[in-house]
Amino acid sequence: MRLKKLFMGMAVSVIAIGSFLEVATADLKFPMLVYRTGAYAPNGIPNADGFVDYYRMINARDGGIGGEKIVFPECETGYKTQVGVECYEKHKKGAMVFQPMSTGITYQLIPKATADGVTVYSTGYGRTSAKNGKVFKWIFNAPATYWDGASIAIRHILKQNLGNIRSKKIALVYHNSAYGKEPIRTLEVLAKKHGYKLMLLPVDHPGQEQKATWLKIRKSRPDYILMWGWGVMNSVAIKSAASIKFPMENFIGIWWSGSENDVLPAGAGANGYKALTFNAPGTDYQVHKDIKKYVHEKGNASGDGSHFGTVLYNRGLFQAMVQVEAANVAQKMHGTSKITAAMYRDGMENVNLDAKRMEELGFKNFSPPFKNTCENHGGSGLAAVQQWDAKAKKWNMITDYMYGDSEVVSKLIAEDSAKYAKEQKIALRCK
Amino acid sequence: MSVELLNFIETVLNGLMSGIMYSLVALGFVLIFKASGVFNFAQGVFALFAALTLVGFQTGQVPFSHLINELFGTKFHHWYPEIHSFLAIFLTILTMIVLAWIIERLVLKHLVNQEPIILFMATIGLAFVLEGVGDLMWGSDVKVLDVGIPSGGSVWLENATIGLASEGSEYYGMYIDVLNVWATVIAVFLVTALAIFSQYTKTGRALRAVADDHQAALSVGISLRTIWVFVWAMSGFIAMVAGIMWGTESGVQFSLSLIALKALPVLILGGFTSIPGAIIGGLLIGVGEKLAEIYIGGLLDIGAIENWFAYFMALVFLLFRPQGLFGDKIIERV
Numbered sequence: 001m002r003l004k005k006l007f008m009g010m011a012v013s014v015i016a017i018g019s020f021l022e023v024a025t026a027d028l029k030f031p032m033l034v035y036r037t038g039a040y041a042p043n044g045i046p047n048a049d050g051f052v053d054y055y056r057m058i059n060a061r062d063g064g065i066g067g068e069k070i071v072f073p074e075c076e077t078g079y080k081t082q083v084g085v086e087c088y089e090k091h092k093k094g095a096m097v098f099q100p101m102s103t104g105i106t107y108q109l110i111p112k113a114t115a116d117g118v119t120v121y122s123t124g125y126g127r128t129s130a131k132n133g134k135v136f137k138w139i140f141n142a143p144a145t146y147w148d149g150a151s152i153a154i155r156h157i158l159k160q161n162l163g164n165i166r167s168k169k170i171a172l173v174y175h176n177s178a179y180g181k182e183p184i185r186t187l188e189v190l191a192k193k194h195g196y197k198l199m200l201l202p203v204d205h206p207g208q209e210q211k212a213t214w215l216k217i218r219k220s221r222p223d224y225i226l227m228w229g230w231g232v233m234n235s236v237a238i239k240s241a242a243s244i245k246f247p248m249e250n251f252i253g254i255w256w257s258g259s260e261n262d263v264l265p266a267g268a269g270a271n272g273y274k275a276l277t278f279n280a281p282g283t284d285y286q287v288h289k290d291i292k293k294y295v296h297e298k299g300n301a302s303g304d305g306s307h308f309g310t311v312l313y314n315r316g317l318f319q320a321m322v323q324v325e326a327a328n329v330a331q332k333m334h335g336t337s338k339i340t341a342a343m344y345r346d347g348m349e350n351v352n353l354d355a356k357r358m359e360e361l362g363f364k365n366f367s368p369p370f371k372n373t374c375e376n377h378g379g380s381g382l383a384a385v386q387q388w389d390a391k392a393k394k395w396n397m398i399t400d401y402m403y404g405d406s407e408v409v410s411k412l413i414a415e416d417s418a419k420y421a422k423e424q425k426i427a428l429r430c431k
Numbered sequence: 432m433s434v435e436l437l438n439f440i441e442t443v444l445n446g447l448m449s450g451i452m453y454s455l456v457a458l459g460f461v462l463i464f465k466a467s468g469v470f471n472f473a474q475g476v477f478a479l480f481a482a483l484t485l486v487g488f489q490t491g492q493v494p495f496s497h498l499i500n501e502l503f504g505t506k507f508h509h510w511y512p513e514i515h516s517f518l519a520i521f522l523t524i525l526t527m528i529v530l531a532w533i534i535e536r537l538v539l540k541h542l543v544n545q546e547p548i549i550l551f552m553a554t555i556g557l558a559f560v561l562e563g564v565g566d567l568m569w570g571s572d573v574k575v576l577d578v579g580i581p582s583g584g585s586v587w588l589e590n591a592t593i594g595l596a597s598e599g600s601e602y603y604g605m606y607i608d609v610l611n612v613w614a615t616v617i618a619v620f621l622v623t624a625l626a627i628f629s630q631y632t633k634t635g636r637a638l639r640a641v642a643d644d645h646q647a648a649l650s651v652g653i654s655l656r657t658i659w660v661f662v663w664a665m666s667g668f669i670a671m672v673a674g675i676m677w678g679t680e681s682g683v684q685f686s687l688s689l690i691a692l693k694a695l696p697v698l699i700l701g702g703f704t705s706i707p708g709a710i711i712g713g714l715l716i717g718v719g720e721k722l723a724e725i726y727i728g729g730l731l732d733i734g735a736i737e738n739w740f741a742y743f744m745a746l747v748f749l750l751f752r753p754q755g756l757f758g759d760k761i762i763e764r765v
Contacts, residue, residue: 036571037562037563037566037571037685038685039684039685039686039688039689040686041566041571041684041685042571042572042573042684042685045571045572176734176735200734201734202734202735203735204735204737204738206686206689207686208677208681208686208687208689208690208693209449209452209693209737211445211448211449211608211721212442212445212720212721212724212725212728212737213724213734215441215442215445215606215721215725216725216729218603218606219438221603231684231686232681232682232684232686232687235573235681235682235684236680236681239582239680239681242583243582243583243584243608244584244606245584261572261573261682261684264573264575264682265573265575265681265682267575267577269583299504303497304496304497304500304508304570306570306572
């Protein structure tokens with residue numbers, strides 16, 4: 001009996017000390033929802049490594065943000081929505097911001113985080129209409145949304161066809177999930193506007209087997225294919241497209257379908273495949289030099305350091321940089337380094353990453369400038385098209401950063417967010 | 432011929448080819464179930480592990496390099512330049528044999544005479560452990576697998592069939608991926624070899640005896656443990672073949688373990704104890720799901736139905752023939 005009590009006491013003490021340490025050291029808590037295991041790990045790992053390396057660099061180089069260290073507990077979601085929600089519940093206490101890294105998880109967190117007063121930042125994914133800050137106070141999705149992406153892809157196709165795509169057939173091959181379905185509405189509206197025929201081709205998780213989809217494509221011969229894929233679905237689709245000899249320059253993926261993992265398995269067949277992007281690949285940036293110096297050379301690289309400079313690693317750097325910058329802005333706005341979750345949200349809403357600030361942060365020409373405001377939580381909406389060079393094994397930017405069809409996208413966002421506000425009885429902000 | 436008919440034939444052919452790919456995975460399940468009554472949940476992970484190991488040997492990657500480097504501050508990644516695929520395959524087979532031996536020593540030996548559900552649970556644990564070990568050993572990057580098997584659409588078939596369509600119709604010829612043709616050849620070879628082995632060799636006969644009755648086999652001096660190691664090693668070999676085929680198509684990545692889900696309806700349809708059943712079941716499922724996706728999906732204007740349709744087919748079959756097409760009929764005497 002005594003022994004049992006002793007063990008119970010020890011257990012309680014350990015939990016208490018653990019909680020105290022977390023509070024005492026968790027000056028700025030940025031929990032990470034990651035997927036380093038499971039079917040989507042090859043994409044989740046480089047992205048998570050980018051986050052971790054950036055946070056470690058900020059802690060090592062600057063001593064944290066305004067002197068407050070960043071803590072970034074990882075929670076493994078396996079890209080599963082329910083597990084992601086559990087991770088949120090586990091880590092929400094004291095958290096500044098959550099980056100769900102999944103549109104499905106983001107959708108689940110929107111009402112929860114709004115009720116709890118925690119910022120959710122879904123960088124270029126999640127619910128598109130969350131761009132409307134008047135309705136979605138706690139949700140941010142800068143620098144571009146899926147609807148921006150869809151309209152930018154169509155704009156690129158329009159440019160190639162001298163503005164006329166009336167007789168064209170465009171297929172959307174998409175991950176049969178909340179993520180993959182997100183651009184459909186925009187593409188349908190754009191189809192009415194420009195007169196192209198839209199084919200919708202869902203692919204079930206994980207997308208290892210897509211033969212029927214590509215037989216349909218081969219029979220119906222679309223002029224262009226757009227892809228909203230993730231994980232193995234991307235590489236199988238690109239390989240299948242090459243296999244049916246679809247012209248790869250007419251195959252355009254969203255920014256989550258444009259990493260090295262997606263094209264390398266297809267070998268030479270992937271040559272010419274295009275994908276949108278809002279950040280550059282490579283290691284020619286000051287931030288990479290700083291990470292090398294303060295993190296990798298000290299032996300603190302996340303993982304084995306082999307993802308350094310890849311598309312998804314660099315995206316992780318960009319996402320982490322925006323989250324850190326929001327804390328910076330919040331500290332300046334409120335005159336204290338010890339910010340609360342509410343103060344952090346104010347910071348995120350006032351992030352202004354212009355060219356000068358990007359350069360100061362070591363991200364010169366890494367990404368187009370953007371600014372959040374009370375009304376606009378979705379940034380600039382700019383993205384460029386990159387193309388894969390299979391021989392050189394590298395992505396080349398082939399367009400400047402461009403805007404989507406803001407006329408169509410803004411209208412859709414206003415409609416969707418108004419509907420959500422009505423359902424949830426949300427009073428509009430930013431008057 | 433009308434284009435519609437040609438398209439239908441193309442869909443059926445592609446379904447058959449996909450079915451063969453499912454059968455390759457299902458074969459591994461059948462072998463183990465026949466010999467030990469264990470439904471090996473880890474079979475998909477076996478395929479992943481074998482494919483990871485093959486690429487690791489091919490590229491000279493140091494196993495556990497990340498762990499070693501983390502612990503000792505070293506920078507080992509590769510210990511030799513690329514080696515020939517045949518040598519890498521040979522080394523992978525050896526690894527799968529060692530793995531089978533380890534599984535027998537550490538898991539199966541201790542679970543002899545336990546309920547089938549206990550053994551099944553053990554294989555679930557095994558699946559997760561093996562996936563984790565595979566990650567630690569070889570990393571979780573997407574790996575390109577190329578053992579020299581050609582892939583891509585068959586130009587020959589396309590040219591040979593382009594003229595079959597009625598004059599004036601728009602037709603581009605029939606499509607079949609050459610990789611799937613190779614998978615078919617390999618599957619035929621594997622099934623033939625397995626049939627010859629089980630009929631005409633001493634070990635094969637011992638294996639059949641164990642499959643029929645463990646106690647009787649033991650009483651005539653057949654070592655159950657040796658047979659188990661043998662069967663798990665064979666199943667590891669088949670997993671490697673499946674891993675090569677699927678890995679060549681998509682790159683070797685952790686989603687490869689989910690191909691096991693494709694084998695389940697095949698097993699329900701073909702029976703858990705029949706090698707020809709695994710092949711026929713695979714073909715039926717392959718054709719059924721492709722026809723459903725293209726024709727039923729097309730008719731109802733919905734997509735992505737092939738995954739659940741395969742299970743729907745299996746369920747319907749289960750209602751009429753629970754033991755599967757070629758499975759042994761279960762007779763319980765009171």
